[in-house]
Amino acid sequence: MKAAGLFLLILLPFFATATEQDVLLSEQQNGEPIERDPPKYPRSEARAGKEGWVRVDFVVDKQGEVVDAVVLDSSGVAGFEREALRAVRRWQYEPALVDGEPVQQCYKVQLDFALHKQRQGVTRRFASRIRAIQELLENQQLEEAKDRLDELRERPQWNLTEDGWYWMIDGLYQQAVGNVEQQIRSFKRVTGISARRLPDVQLRYVLQRLFVLQVSQNQFTEALSTYEKLQQVPDSEELIATMAPYVEQIRQIVDSDQPLFVSARINERRYWYHHLSRSGFQLAEVSGTLNTLEVRCERQLQTFKAVSDVSWQIPPSWGECRVKIKGKPGSEFKLVELQPVSETEQTAAL
Template sequence: MRRIIILIASVILASSTYAQTTKPTSLKIAEAIDPIPVKRVHPEYPPESARIGQQGWVKVSFVVNQKGRVVDPVVLDSSGGRGFEREAIKALKKWRYEPAMENGQPVESCANKVQLDFVLAEGRSGATKKGLVKLKEIAGALDQDRFDIAATLLTDFESNIGNGYEQSFYHFYAAKIAASRKDTAAQITHLQGAIATYYDFQRHIRKFYVGDAGFSLGATAFALLVDEGRWAEAINLYKSLSFVSGSDERTEIKQLASYVEKIDNFEGMVPVKLSLDERAVVLHQLIRSQFAFTSLEGQIDGLEIRCQKRRETYTFALDSQWNIPESWGACSVLLKGQPGTKVTLVEMQDS
């Protein structure tokens, strides 16, 4: 028998901690205000990366607590090396916010994400001569469907990647190799990596001109995300691409709009296959407020639900169903455990 876990928003105590009373009461939001940035510290450039002209970016999920401080940051993805991850986390912990407010009281805001870009002011805009030679070798192997050779060449190229231009081609070719191996998760990761390298979504601009490639890769990534049940990510990607200058004239964006409408109207269950990365975490953004886990291969040590206005930790279980109150806002599920662990999450139609 499946155990139903109804997550009820309890009253906020004066000490700003959440407590579960003997009779939990539903909290109706009269007023909710998102956290407002007060101080943002730029990350230091990793010396080892600066010396070789290496550039990169880091995507992070984080919580803003009741005091306006950034806590529990989790790296979701990055490009360019672990040095960028280290400096991104150090900088984020120095950021300060006016905390989110709910009914006049400060509350945690737990659905925050940011991408920090590391770009050298005087860095080169194209590939090095050595990089171009490597890229041509990889492209030649891929044109002949020699995917194993291409993968070996790409691994060698990865250790010498410099700027965003070279990173974009690395991810583009890695996505092709993943597709040949039917590794959809890796294909999506590298497509998203290429897109993140092309675009600065926070400023709605292209970082450098890539012709039609960026929008085409975006459309491919969107289709794969939909097929994999990662619908909230697909919709967010569509919205991000829609804000980029010139997107309103792109056929790809117009086609994606019709798929977004179908997603909004779909009433069936949405199964999602998740895999913990080498950082031993995976974050899934929910599109529904009810979900359950139906399979597990490996080990899950922690389950955390991060929402706009609340977060809670639970024991992972296959025989349970979680029902999230609407008042918590948009939510994501964060799983921690052994790298490579695979789990199936099923999102269910809201009752």
């Protein structure tokens, strides 16, 4: 891995402050599932031999009911997304407690759709198509490679192994055309359940590349998670040792006082997610329409109007947090992550 350019951050002057109004919670109890039936396997997908996965983010309210369940990502099969959401919305929990009082709690789960008697590998035809697309990419025949990718995606049969190979070759295509956002999306999809069916050498490459991309976009919490996944891949000790200094740099940057700028764009689902590295943040350089901002934490959920030039500070007692921003597809903005500040600098707080 080359060090050059990995941590070149363009920092704009920051003109606002954030505040902390920390409420220390003396006793916490996480919610416990009462009923979590698995999703039904869609008949049409089962008949076609399709497999896949769906990552769902949801909230358990004070009554233990699941609310605001949304698809974070999936292997791309609409039927699986529909059944995953339908199942999660029926789940029941004992609500989480703070000082004996029920509170909202946010969860993230992956649901896998795998057939018991499905083949584990890829067909010869599929492998031939993958090799052909790879050769087109090597020869810089990008338009033809894109056409072949689209044709491959329309195949009626799609198991988890093929899912992993497809998103890996799609990630290589996105790399060739310089689309960082889509490259991250494709390589993250490789790391779903299908990653367990790819050869270790391919998985190591994908995780290393994903780590570099996430760092380049200041997605530091995601990058550290990718590094942890790499540590689970056999025979990765040399690569892990090479990456370790960069991991230390990430932690130093997160702990520093410099603001971290994350470029964002509302997707076709009308929202954008980010896993926070710090407890303070602000929206800036908004182009388009943003509606609401949700702070979804391990032990709290809050919703605000998504506006720029207002700083938020999350109390440490809320635990690990993500932000979900809803708006018009294609709207762009920057999320600026900030360090906590003293009470004397208070301007706004959660």
